[in-house]
Amino acid sequence: MSAQRSVISIAVFAVVYAAISLVVTNSYYQLIMTLVLVWAVFGLSWNLLSGYTGLISFGHAAFFGIGAYTTALGQIYFDLSPWLLIPVAAVFGGVAGLLIGYPTFRLQGHYFALAMLAYPLAILYVFEWLGFQEVTLPIKRDNPIAYMQFSDPRLYTMLALVMLIGTIVLTRAVERSRFGMALLAIKQNQAAAEAAGIDTLRWKLRAITLSGAIAGALGAFYAVVLLVVTPQSVFGMLVSAQALTVAMFGGVGTVWGPVIGSVILIPLAETLNAEAGSYLPGIQGVIFGLAIICVILLAPEGLFWKVRDIWRRRQLEQTPSQATDVTATATVAQLPLPARRDRPAEQGDVILEVHNLSRAFGGLKAVQDVSFKLRRNEILGIIGPNGAGKTTVFNLLNGFLRPDGGEVLLEGRDMFARKPHELCEAGVARTFQIMRPFQRMSISDNVVVGAYVRAKSDTEARRLAADAISRVGLTPIAGRIAGELSTKELRLMELARALAGQPKILLLDETLAGLGHDEADEVVTVIQRLARDNMTIAIIEHTMQAMVRLVDNFLVLDHGAVLLEGKPEHVTRDVRVIEAYLGKKWVAHAAH
Template sequence: YTLIAMAFLIVVVLLSRKIESSRFGMALIAIKQNEAAAEAAGIDSLRWKLRAIAVSGAIAAMAGSLYAVVILVITPQSVFGMLVSAQALTVAMFGGIGTFWGPIIGAGFLIPIAEILHAELGSILPGIQGVVYGVAIVVLITLAPEGIFWKVRDWMGSARKKAEPETHPAALPLEEIAVEPREFTPAADGSDIVLDVRNMSKNFGGLKAVQDVSFQVRRGMILGIIGPNGAGKTTLFNLLNGFQTPTSGEVFVNGKDMARCKPHVLCRAGVGRTFQIMRPFTRMSVRDNVRTGAYVRAGSEAEAAEVADDALRQVGLSAIADRLAGELTTKELRLMELARALAGKPHTLLLDETLAGLGRDEAAEVVAVIRRLSASGMTVAIIEHTMQAMVQLVDRFLVLDHGQVITEGPPAEVTKNPHVIEAYLGKKWSAHAED
């Protein structure tokens, strides 16, 4: 019996290790850490969750077959009792969530303590095993919410960071960013339209967040979407890549209506996305974060790794590819999210306030990356409040206010529009524009 149990243990450990480093494991970790970012990277969370339930059920069935032999008499309490459920969950969580080492660490630490106390004090203190698992839960809640494995790793990371000199630049007010002007010439026949939004509206009860918005984005164009806070800019992005369903209207991606498709479907159709509030998978390395985005196109692990490395080179993060995402600076996180979107090989990128929180030099680096991508044929729609950068970066502006389009056009025209100045730019910008 012991040999059979050990054989099952080895099989499960090897299977868990294989899953952890595979597309399956990457998807599950990504879903756990940030489901919205996982969906935007092309991961079908429902499909992977169902697979996880099936695999977990199979492993639990194997364990149950051995457990029945040990206890000999099967009763509801012995199989489904509170102590049994608490033991299984606490052991896995105590060791570390999201790593195959977690259950091994938890079982190796908690079960011997519980069994020794039960053997020595069980007759005096019935239920002493439950006390052990109860204390473990208290430790989890107060000291190590993700388990001992991650707590120790965080301590090691903190010690390493303290030993390294601080080199991160402080955020500075963004001034003018030097970008060479360029000419953008759309195709006369409209054959280069990659994103066509028609009469898009979104209501939340009585609130009209987006009202009858229509615009087109052409291949290689950089479209800047601007407007005051609450104008509906991020809601518009959520409609464009499937996080919200429009009340009415259509979104054509390369001629196909995809207004009601899920985010992972739109990712596969070539629409990449970054977020206003950064959404890294903090417990993954930078390379694994980007590799997660590559799986939507890659047919093998080797191809995914190659695509991820190429995306990291494009944004200049190859040197820190093995660092945990949770240890990165704001600029590095912004570039990593951009690389993760690029790994899906999109034709269109939706960038939501990519320059937010960056210093002048850092923002210049990100702007340079965006320009290089556009020059290679990438279509970009970007939401940003930093007008000094946007005026020099974009080919056209789309201006929103209260969910409606105020105007659309080249930067030189839009920045002098009195309605835009009144609603968003302010009188100081009017004087600047005249100069």
């Protein structure tokens, strides 16, 4: 149904815009209608990278300008047709994206944005130095169609409309695929995406390559429309700013956002520039600047998301959400709480071996020569006072921190200092102490992201995700958006996302944090059911009552070193553990 609505929306937009363009006869207004489509496509190109990954690019003019000069110089020096040069420009733009992205993606945040800004400025000065300050495309009166030089400007609008529809369809296809899900996951929480098995560098490189290809093709078409190319007009800061502004104003990370922004802002900016540009130079930049200020103040993610969020809030107000929440977890809550299992793990069946694992931060030794073994189907509880190094151990095992020394063997394979997505592929999944949901995705889509590491197709990913959601009891609300969930539901969703990749080992980092007593019991029940399904688990938790009921063995850390390892009944009675962690209130309890 959603796909059908999307097709209808695209068709209606294309028909209405084409009809309007056929009615307009004024050549200037016809040019504006073409430019609206040009900047909408450019906004979509920018959106494919920055809107879906969250890495803001101030340098998309680099790809746009490369495309424009490909057409201009290709016609002047080689007498080639734009019908050929536009695809060539797309290739050049894609290659430029790959070459620029590989070194630049090692930067994050504003460092990435500033680095991207440098590329078009550098290329601009290169083209000025080469003497291409103003390049005019040759007029071809003998065969104008072959050189895309139409007497009727409406034909340019129609070609631009075809390019826009093609870009929208391509963006929708990306958005609904593993590609788009990976990009959205990276944007909303890169650490969680890496933990779910996403190779973030590879997917970002694919995004900037595709984005650069679209921008290159568009720049080539833009040169044909205007017939004049200057470094400032295609590499200048205002070019990148327009792509960024139309996308941010309309809504980032969505297909229709750049279209909405372009339809509103471009006619306004162009009209004011024509009417007042002579005595108010730079009025276009002022319009785009004001648009960005309005977005920041009133709709930080753009008009599309603002309207959508208002609509969803009204729908939620009309729907009794509490009843949905009870229904969603009834399958878990109605199960009896099993007692702690007393079945020992099979002796000798070791799945994870850790030897002398160490990590220091400057002079602080956060983890000191930690060694332990995790047996298949075992639940190992890792406990210790705050600052004992528990989460650091998880981050070392999960690849978010690089160990200074030691050895990590998973089923005999060396896993020392591997990246998070490599460890996830090998079978190590985790949840986080501070929850890391993909806020704007549904529960189902959140879990599908985790399933992709094991699934070979979208269908298989959906099946694995549905099974994982069922195992934690969230099937009745699988369509709800993560940003609307309670803490308990988020904890269960993160657990399902980790399970969807069919891991060999599950690392649970304070899964009960922030939960009430009854909610904690429900989550404990889910974990116990997983253990009975032969899941191997290592868990960090401060709630000792739950841990004693859950685990087969304890590993006690203190000041980054192993203090004790053993059965719960022995560990909870050990004087060293009581002094370091449990406190005197446990002395009386240990005596029983």
